[in-house]
Structure formats: structure tokens, C-alpha cells
Amino acid sequence: MSGPQESGTFAALRGQLQDAAATFADGPGALEGILLGMVDDVDRAAREPLEIFPVCHHSPASALAMARRLREKQPKVVYLELCEDMAPLLTELRNCRLPVAVQAFAGDLDGFPAEWAPLSVVAPVTEASAEYQAIAYALDTPGVELVLVDRSSDHVFQWDRRDERAQEASAEAGTPADQPEAALHGEAVGVEIGDLRPRFAELEEHLLRHGKVRHWSEWWHQYVEVPLGTSDHDTYRQVMFLIGSLFRRLAPGDGDRVRVDEDRERYMWTRMREHLAATGTDPEDCLYVCGAFHAASRVEEFGVHGSQGAFTISPRTATTWQYGLIPSSHAAIEAQFGLAPGSVSIASTEWTKSLKRTRVRPYRLAGQAGTKASPAKKTPGRGTAAGVAVTPAPDPAGGDRLTGFLRRPPVLDPLDEAELLGWSVDIVRAARRNGYLASTADAIAVFETSILLAGMRDRAKPTPYDFQDAAVTCIEKDSVPGRRDVRRLVEIMMGGDRIGQVGYESLPPLARDVYDRLAPLELNLQQRGVRRALLDLAARPELRACSDVLWMLRRLMPHGAARPIMGERRLGERSIQESWDLALGTHQRALIELGYEGVSLEQVLEQRLRREAYGPQATTATVLAAVEDATLYLGSRRLADELGTHALKVLSAERSVDGAPEVLRRVRALLAYYRTNEPVLPAWIEAFTKTGYAHYCTLLPTAFRDEDATVGQVAAMLGFLFSMESLALSLGCDRTQLELAVAQSHPDDPAKTALLWAAQVQLGTLSRSELRARCAALLDNPLVVPSYPRYLSGFVHALEPVPGLADVVVEAVSNAFGRLPDAVLLPWLPLLITTLRSGAADLAPLLIREAGRIFPARLPALDAWIPPWRAPQPDPFAARRTQPEPDAPRGAALLPAHPATCDAVAGLLGCDGAWTAAAGPSPAGGAALAARHPATANALDSLLAGT
Known part of the structure; x- marks a missing residue:
């Protein structure tokens, strides 16, 4: 694997490097192996029959050399290092404004851990990149085939080590993500097309220090980008081969990363050989575009004549992948690939300057937004193009251009x-x-x-x-x-953070549907920035459909995409006018990813509501929130009934009271809505009331004693029990269960004790006078006075289940301020204020309104004012308590005064008698009744006399 030593192409360079290694390393050794191995890698890649074109990610020099080579060689097949399953999407690039990213997205996983969801792979594309030049050439030139040969998106995660990615993400926490555009790619895995950066930290530090630069992007610009910008094709290839080999041989022996790199190279060469065998294409008519790091490969499968059958491509998992284009930006690319801030913008500026300087005509997709169409026109004479100087055909052996390049002193550009x-x-x-x-x-x-x-x-x-x-x-x-x-x-x-945009034709069906449904607003919502929409729903009822879409977008998309300025949507309420700030163009990526979940907003919202309600972490409050959203945004009684029935099951399985306040708030709102908008209550909410009544009665004694249960949670339980009591009793619940639960509650916390007293008052087992006496006893006990603010906190929370105690709470607070001396009052006053603010801020308005009703409104009236609880109260039953002596004649005097009444009562009682001529009662008639019951007659007489 050391390379073709017999080749004489780089013999002179090998000899010079061998002498240098012997001189600087005091003899042959590891340095010689590295230096000579680099030359072997260059020679091997340069002699490959299938021409390899090494590139660097978003490098203007690579793009310029690619444009030159494509016009010169006119290859029939272009093999590109990009996920092979993204090929059908590349034609949609002509409908977009660069930079954009090709994305593969998977929400429902089958074959991967569930906690990885969702999976996302992006490959950003800019105009100043060699990849885009190759894509534009292949798609707009007749007879040219573009073949993507890199691993699929599924294999990206099959070979992924998620724990290592988490460590790398934490190590790169300082990447430039302070701008919103830096997060356009989110947490997607970036396909590093043409990645070229030292993986040996000491090497990068050495290059930066001796190059007198601050970061890698500046070193690359100064020492590679500028010199290669004007070099010929062979020099460019050999230098890039050399750099790739250097970084590869000096990379640390990271087993997993090295394995992934080598597997990618085996994968790509296997796919290329399969395509060549299937189509019979001559390798001389092909061009292989890959990163320089992969061009200097040493795997056995390298080349068209590499080993066959040694590498087996594993099948894909059953995960369903969806594909689309999302907007990208220079900042997003820099953040994702660890480049210096502004480096991609500077590269874009250098690309424009290089085109003017060299007069090279780049390839652009016909109809590309933001650019002028520049299709490749084949001119007479292979290798000539308008505005491009004709260069001689490269030497088949590659030629040693590397020695001259390394010996040449750096060109000092004159000051402009x-x-x-x-x-x-x-x-x-x-x-x-x-x-x-x-x-x-x-x-x-x-x-x-x-x-x-x-x-x-x-x-x-x-x-x-x-x-x-x-x-x-x-x-x-x-x-x-x-x-x-x-x-x-x-x-x-220098060019700014250029942000791309996906055209309407390339959007998924859901995104196009959103734009179509919002068309009546007459706003350019695809443009970036904030657009103000004014909806007069009373004058233009047709805009209610737009309002429904906007409220669903607010529910589904990130904050700021659709923000209401005026108007609200609550259960049973609808606005007549609305005002919105819309930034759908800025959040186009989020809108596109909604399209991966469904074909309409309603479908996506229903899926998300089901996912939230049936999730493993779902609580009763979560499910009730889903019920409310289903009613509010979808108007779906079917879905609301289904989720409500599920909320009943979740409530029965809960053993804590953490969500009691939220459950109480949402159940009250739903119950009020159904009572005013439905002829009968849904069956699920009746069952929920019955189950909740029994459930909270069972948990009440434990919650009063549980230290983890807050007073607000216990108050919410009592609020549910007392506010739902009438409905629960009508449905067959037994009030005795609540009375027993309160009787079995014995709290230790002062706040919960006060809450228990309030519950006893509501049930009638404790009178208000007894409650006032207990509050007075608390103030009389010096040992309890420091804890009095906690009792007051419990009383304030008691306003949730027993709002009628507001006057008693005001009295308790007023007595404390009136009776306690300043030496005692002032130390715990801050505690009282902080306790009320933190635990009962939403109940304070009720307390303030009651205080405003009781206390005088004018300051002069305060001096003569007497609190109602201190003013003498007349006894309304004093007359009843007085029992006058029996007075037969006084009671009997009523009978002749009202003979008809007397006869009617006597007839009901079965007495019959006649009146005397003197109008006196007969013994058998009314007189007999008065004589028989003198106390009753006298009481009736006293009552009539009082009125």
C-alpha cells in the first residue's frame, strides 16, 4: 500500500524528501515514511484512470478549478460525494435562491433508538462551491449523468456514534450561534462534502502559529486559496492530493472515525464500480468529485481496479425518510462546520472577484433565483469555451507539478x-x-x-x-x-450573511397550502422579515379562515413566526379584529419541516396532540390541554371526546397531586364552555367529574400530611372538590366521602392547617365565629406569632376553594396589623409579603377587592371608622329567644279578631264548634285550641305585634 515506487513521475521529489528526512531526523525513520507516503498517495491518485477531482468545502479556488475543468473535459458522468438518496431533490435547486441545504428528515424511527428522533441530515450548497458547479453542469448539459455515490442518510446514522457527537457538540459550544441564522440547520447532522481540516490539534496549532494567523479559515485563505486561484489543473490536483494525504497521515488513530472515513471510501468506490459495470461507461469520460481528504485514500477498494467484493453494503433500516430543501445561510454553514465567523461570506466575495479577474464563466442552473442563467454551451473544438484560455491537455501520467509549486516562493500580490x-x-x-x-x-x-x-x-x-x-x-x-x-x-x-430561500415550487404540499390559504391577506409572506397583517373579521368574514390558519401556525411553529398583536382565542370567545406580525419567510425551515409530518396543518396538529396526550410523560393536565387545543383550534368534538376519555384513564393512574392546580383550571374552563355551548355535557366530562371527586377525596388526607405537596396543590384539590360538588352529587357521588376525607386530615404545616379550617367552614363542621376565635388565639400565643404569616398564606390559598372567606381573611390580616407591636410586626412583614407574592399572587386581587369593600374609601373617614367585625351586631333571633308568660286572654283575643282563620285551622285539626252571639269562641272551636295551646297562641300574638 505504499504506492507505485517504480513510477518515475515524482522520483525527483521523492529523493529530495528522503534527503530532507535524513537530514532533519538524523536518519531514515517515521518522518521519511510520512513524507514518502504522501508522495505515493499523490502519485496513486493522479494515475487513477477515473479522474479524481479533490475539493475543499465552499472553497472559491475549488469552484474556479471545477468550472475550468468541466468546460475543458466535458465529462459524461459526474460522480459526486453526496448522500445517494438525495439525488431526486437536486433538480429543485433551480427554484431556490442559494444558499440552501438538501435535507433528509425522519420523524418515525424503525431500527434506531427512539430517543434519537427526529433524525435530520443536511448538505448545504452555495454558489461558490465546486459541488454546485458540478451539479449545475450535470443537470443543464444534455447527455450528462449525475450519480451520487456517498452513503445514504440511513447509513449516516447506522455508522453514527451518538455519544461522540454529543461530546463534539459540547466542545464546540462556542461556535458562532449568537445570530438567529446560525441555527437554521438546527441539530441536523451535516454532510461534510469536501471537508479538509487537520484532525491533529498540534498540527493545526503549528500551522496557525507559524502562519501568523488566528484561525484555520484565515490560514487556508492565505496559503492555499490564494496560490491555487491562478494555478493550472494538474498543479491544483496534486497540491490538494498532497494536503489531503498530509492531514490523513497525521490524523490521530481514532478508531471509530477512521473506520467511518474508510467505510465511506469503500462505499463510494463500490457504487462507482457498480455503475461503470452496469452502464459500460469508459472511466476516461467520468469525473469523481470528492473531498481531498478522501481522495488520498489507502483502502483496498480504491480505484476502478480495486479489490472486488471485500466490502458489503448493509441494507437500510425500515425508517421512512422524507426529503426537502431548507433555507441555509453563511452563518449556519460556519456554525455547523466549525468555520470562523465571516469566512463563508469572505469566500463568496473572493469567488466574485476571481470570476472578474479570470473571466471564467461559471455554471448556474437555468432559472436559478438570484442569478443569471448561464448554461454550458459546447463550442467547436473540445476544450474551448468563451472567455477561457485554451490549456493543453494534461499529461496522462499526471506530470510532476508539485515540485515546482513547492519550490516557488510565495507570490506577493501588490497592494491594491x-x-x-x-x-x-x-x-x-x-x-x-x-x-x-x-x-x-x-x-x-x-x-x-x-x-x-x-x-x-x-x-x-x-x-x-x-x-x-x-x-x-x-x-x-x-x-x-x-x-x-x-x-x-x-x-x-464583505458580503454579509447571505440567507437562501426555497422557491414555492420546491416547497412540500403543506407549506404551499399555508401560503395559498393566507393569500387573501395580500402579503408577500415568502420574503424574509416581519409583515403586519390586519384582519377585520366583522367586515370581511372570509378572513376567518386565515385567522384559523394563523392560530394553528402560532401553536405549531417557533415563537415569532406568527405572533398576535391584537386579538385572542379562548374557549367560547372569538375576536372581531386581529393584528399579527408574521415572519414565515424567516422561519421557512420550520414551515418546511412541518410538511414532513403531514399534508395539512390540521393533520399535523392532530398528530402532535395525540403524541402529547399518549406520550410516556403525559399527565392529566397535559391531556386536558390537548383537549382544549383540539376544541380551540380544530373544533373537533370527536378528537376532544377521545382525548377526554384518555384523560380519565391518566387521572385514575396518578398518585400525586403535582398537577392539581392545572387540572382545576382546565376542567373549569372546559366545563364552562360545554355548559354554554352544548345542549348536554359530554359523557367523558361527567365521568371525569365523578372519578376526580373520588380520586381527590382519596388523596386528600395524604396530601395534607405530605411535605412535598404544596399548599397551592392541596388548595387546588379542595377547589376541584367544592366547585364540582354539585355536579358530582347529581351524578351519584356521596358527600360523606368528602366529609370523612376532611375529618381524617391532620396537617402539621401552618398553611395547610389554615386551609383545613377553611374546608371545615365550607362543610359546616366549623362556624365562622369559631374560626375567628382560633385566629385570635394564634395572635395571643407569642410562640405562634412568628408562624402567623404562614397561616395567612393558607387562608389566602383557601380563597380558591372557599371564596366566601375573603372577609375573614381581611379580618385576620387587619387584626395582626392592629394588635401586634411594631417590634413583632416588622420582622415578619417581609416574610408575609414574599409568601403572598410567591404562593398566592393570582388570589391577591380577590383579597384586595374585599378589603376595598370593607375599608373606607376616604382618609378622613378612617378615624371614625369601626371595623365590621368589632361593631355590635343585633341579634335577629332575640325575639324568638324571649319566652313570655302564658297569657290566655291575650292569645284568645286573636280568635274573635280573625274568625275565618280560626275556623280554617280548626277544620284542618278536626275541631268543630259554633260562635256565640257575643262573637266569642265556643269551647269546642278556636277557644278550645287557644286554651289547649296557650304558648303557641302567645308566640303568634308576639310575632304579629312585632311586625
Whole structure:
């Protein structure tokens, strides 16, 4: 595997490297093996009959060399290092504005761990990349076939080590993700087409230190990108082969990563040999585009004549993959692949400058958004193209261009003063717009400092990175007055963070349906930025369909995609006017990924509601929230009844009261909605009420004693029991169960004790006067006074189940402020305030309203005001308690005054008698009744006299 030693192509270079190794390493050894092995790798790749074109990810030099080579060679088959299952999607690139990313997405997994879901693989594409040039050439040139040969998206995760990816993600936590665009790819796995970076940390550090640069992107730009930009094809290939071999041989012996790299190379060469055998294509008419790291491969399957049958491609899992295009950006690419901030933007600018300098006509897909169509036109004479100089055909043996390149001293580009001066003026102008106190003097300082930094770094022409450092030094000073710092301003000035967009024709059906249903708004929702939508639903009822779509988008998409400014949607309520801030263009990726879950918003929302309700972590409150959303957004009685029945099962299985407050709030809202909008209550909510009543009665004694159960949770349980009591009793529940549960409750916590007293008052086992006496006893006990705020907290929480106790709570608070001295009151006053704020903030308004009703509204009236609980209260039953002495004549006097009444009562009692002539009662009639029951007659007489 050491390479063809008999070849004389690189004999001179081998001899020089062997002599250098012997000189610097004091004799042959490991250094000689590495240096000579690199030459063997270059020779082996250059002599391969199927031409290998090594590239670097998003490198303008690679793109420029690719455009030249494609016009010169005109290959019939292009093999591309990209997931083979993404091939059908590449034709949709012509409907997009670059950069975009080809995505494979899987939500339902079959063959992978469930916790990995969802799976996502992205391959970003920019115009300044060799991959795009190859794709555009193959798709727009008749008779050319594009074959993707890399592992499928399924194999990406079959070979994946998720724990290692988690470690790498934590190690790269400092990647530039502070901008929203940096998260456009989310947590997707990036397919590193043309990845070329040292995997040996010491090597990268050595290159950066001796190259006098700060990061890898700057080193690549200075020492590879610029020299290769004007080199010929053979030189470009051999240099890239050499760099790939160097990084590969000096990579650490990481078994898993090395195994994955080698398996990818075996996979690709196996697919290419299968295609060649199936089609009978001549390898001379093919071009293999891959990363330089994989071009210098040493696996046995390398080449069209490599070993056959040694590598078996495993079958894919049963996971269903969906494919689409998502918008990408320069910042997203930099964040995902660990590049320096602004490096992709600078590469895009260099690509544009190189095209003007070399007059190379790049390939662009016909109809590509944001670009002019530039199809490949085959001109007479193979190898000629408009605007491109004719170069001689390469030597079949490859030729030793590497020796001359390595011996050639670095070319010092002359200073372009006009370009640098323009940069200096533009950055000062941008800095002033962003709040910096920059002036003409700063522009001069940036100009001179850029030249100075370039000279210190052994280059005559300042690079964009030199200019960026100079601008930060001269303008930023010690503070950043605005939202952007100077480094970010330079990135914007150099081209900015260009963000791609997926065209309407390439969107999934769901996304197109959303845009179609929102068409009546007459807004360009595919454009990035925020659009304000005003919906007058009363004047234009047809916009209610748009409103329904917007509310579902708010439920399904990230925050900010659809944000309501005016209007709300609650159970039983509908707005007559709404105002929305819409940013669907900015969140296009999220909208596209919704299309992977279904063909309509309603279908996706129903699936998500079912997933939330039937999930392993679902609680009763979660299921009730799903019921509410199904009613609110879908208006589906069928789904609401199904989820409500499931909520009944979840409630029966719960053994804690953690979700009691949320359950109470949602059940009340649903019950109020059904009572006002349905002729009868659904069967599931009646069953839920019965089950919940028995369930919470069973848990109540335990919750009062449980230290983990908060007073708010216990109050919510009592609130459910008391507010649902009438419905539960009508459905057959027994109130004795609640009375026994309260009687068996013996809390130790002061707040829960106060809550228990309130429950006893509601049940009638404790009178209000007894409750007031207990509160007074608490204030009389010096040992209990420090805990009095906790009792008050319990009383305030008791307003949830027993709102009628608001006056008693106000009285308890007022007595504390009136009776306790300042020495006792002031220390626990902060505790009282913090307790009420943290535990009962939503109940405080009820307490304040009651206090406002009781206390005087005017300050002068406060001096003469007497609290209602201290004012003497007349006894309404005092007259009843007085028992006058029997007075037969007084009672008997009523009978002749009301003879008809007397006769009627006597007839009901079976007495019959006649009146005397003197209008007196006969002994057998009313007089007999009065004589027989004098106390009753006297009581009736006293009552009538009082009225």
C-alpha cells in the first residue's frame, strides 16, 4: 500500500524528501515514511484512470478549478460525494435562491433508538462551491449523468456514534450561534462534502502559529486559496492530493472515525464500480468529485481496479425518510462546520472577484433565483469555451507539478490601494450608522494599520482578515454602542450573511397550502422579515379562515413566526379584529419541516396532540390541554371526546397531586364552555367529574400530611372538590366521602392547617365565629406569632376553594396589623409579603377587592371608622329567644279578631264548634285550641305585634 515506487513521475521529489528526512531526523525513520507516503498517495491518485477531482468545502479556488475543468473535459458522468438518496431533490435547486441545504428528515424511527428522533441530515450548497458547479453542469448539459455515490442518510446514522457527537457538540459550544441564522440547520447532522481540516490539534496549532494567523479559515485563505486561484489543473490536483494525504497521515488513530472515513471510501468506490459495470461507461469520460481528504485514500477498494467484493453494503433500516430543501445561510454553514465567523461570506466575495479577474464563466442552473442563467454551451473544438484560455491537455501520467509549486516562493500580490481605501471608507460609514464615533481619521488609521498588520505577517497585500483586525483595533475602542460590533460590521460589508430561500415550487404540499390559504391577506409572506397583517373579521368574514390558519401556525411553529398583536382565542370567545406580525419567510425551515409530518396543518396538529396526550410523560393536565387545543383550534368534538376519555384513564393512574392546580383550571374552563355551548355535557366530562371527586377525596388526607405537596396543590384539590360538588352529587357521588376525607386530615404545616379550617367552614363542621376565635388565639400565643404569616398564606390559598372567606381573611390580616407591636410586626412583614407574592399572587386581587369593600374609601373617614367585625351586631333571633308568660286572654283575643282563620285551622285539626252571639269562641272551636295551646297562641300574638 505504499504506492507505485517504480513510477518515475515524482522520483525527483521523492529523493529530495528522503534527503530532507535524513537530514532533519538524523536518519531514515517515521518522518521519511510520512513524507514518502504522501508522495505515493499523490502519485496513486493522479494515475487513477477515473479522474479524481479533490475539493475543499465552499472553497472559491475549488469552484474556479471545477468550472475550468468541466468546460475543458466535458465529462459524461459526474460522480459526486453526496448522500445517494438525495439525488431526486437536486433538480429543485433551480427554484431556490442559494444558499440552501438538501435535507433528509425522519420523524418515525424503525431500527434506531427512539430517543434519537427526529433524525435530520443536511448538505448545504452555495454558489461558490465546486459541488454546485458540478451539479449545475450535470443537470443543464444534455447527455450528462449525475450519480451520487456517498452513503445514504440511513447509513449516516447506522455508522453514527451518538455519544461522540454529543461530546463534539459540547466542545464546540462556542461556535458562532449568537445570530438567529446560525441555527437554521438546527441539530441536523451535516454532510461534510469536501471537508479538509487537520484532525491533529498540534498540527493545526503549528500551522496557525507559524502562519501568523488566528484561525484555520484565515490560514487556508492565505496559503492555499490564494496560490491555487491562478494555478493550472494538474498543479491544483496534486497540491490538494498532497494536503489531503498530509492531514490523513497525521490524523490521530481514532478508531471509530477512521473506520467511518474508510467505510465511506469503500462505499463510494463500490457504487462507482457498480455503475461503470452496469452502464459500460469508459472511466476516461467520468469525473469523481470528492473531498481531498478522501481522495488520498489507502483502502483496498480504491480505484476502478480495486479489490472486488471485500466490502458489503448493509441494507437500510425500515425508517421512512422524507426529503426537502431548507433555507441555509453563511452563518449556519460556519456554525455547523466549525468555520470562523465571516469566512463563508469572505469566500463568496473572493469567488466574485476571481470570476472578474479570470473571466471564467461559471455554471448556474437555468432559472436559478438570484442569478443569471448561464448554461454550458459546447463550442467547436473540445476544450474551448468563451472567455477561457485554451490549456493543453494534461499529461496522462499526471506530470510532476508539485515540485515546482513547492519550490516557488510565495507570490506577493501588490497592494491594491483603491480596494483597501474603499474598505476603510465603507467600514467607517457603517460604524457611524451603528453608533460609533468614527471619523475620517479612523478611516486613515484603519488603512495604515491594515498595511502594517499585513507587513508583520509577511504579506504585502492585506487580506480581509487583516483589515478586520485593523478595524477592530482602530474603531471599536473599549465599548460597543450598538447591537453589532466592528467585527460583525466587517463581515456584513464583505458580503454579509447571505440567507437562501426555497422557491414555492420546491416547497412540500403543506407549506404551499399555508401560503395559498393566507393569500387573501395580500402579503408577500415568502420574503424574509416581519409583515403586519390586519384582519377585520366583522367586515370581511372570509378572513376567518386565515385567522384559523394563523392560530394553528402560532401553536405549531417557533415563537415569532406568527405572533398576535391584537386579538385572542379562548374557549367560547372569538375576536372581531386581529393584528399579527408574521415572519414565515424567516422561519421557512420550520414551515418546511412541518410538511414532513403531514399534508395539512390540521393533520399535523392532530398528530402532535395525540403524541402529547399518549406520550410516556403525559399527565392529566397535559391531556386536558390537548383537549382544549383540539376544541380551540380544530373544533373537533370527536378528537376532544377521545382525548377526554384518555384523560380519565391518566387521572385514575396518578398518585400525586403535582398537577392539581392545572387540572382545576382546565376542567373549569372546559366545563364552562360545554355548559354554554352544548345542549348536554359530554359523557367523558361527567365521568371525569365523578372519578376526580373520588380520586381527590382519596388523596386528600395524604396530601395534607405530605411535605412535598404544596399548599397551592392541596388548595387546588379542595377547589376541584367544592366547585364540582354539585355536579358530582347529581351524578351519584356521596358527600360523606368528602366529609370523612376532611375529618381524617391532620396537617402539621401552618398553611395547610389554615386551609383545613377553611374546608371545615365550607362543610359546616366549623362556624365562622369559631374560626375567628382560633385566629385570635394564634395572635395571643407569642410562640405562634412568628408562624402567623404562614397561616395567612393558607387562608389566602383557601380563597380558591372557599371564596366566601375573603372577609375573614381581611379580618385576620387587619387584626395582626392592629394588635401586634411594631417590634413583632416588622420582622415578619417581609416574610408575609414574599409568601403572598410567591404562593398566592393570582388570589391577591380577590383579597384586595374585599378589603376595598370593607375599608373606607376616604382618609378622613378612617378615624371614625369601626371595623365590621368589632361593631355590635343585633341579634335577629332575640325575639324568638324571649319566652313570655302564658297569657290566655291575650292569645284568645286573636280568635274573635280573625274568625275565618280560626275556623280554617280548626277544620284542618278536626275541631268543630259554633260562635256565640257575643262573637266569642265556643269551647269546642278556636277557644278550645287557644286554651289547649296557650304558648303557641302567645308566640303568634308576639310575632304579629312585632311586625
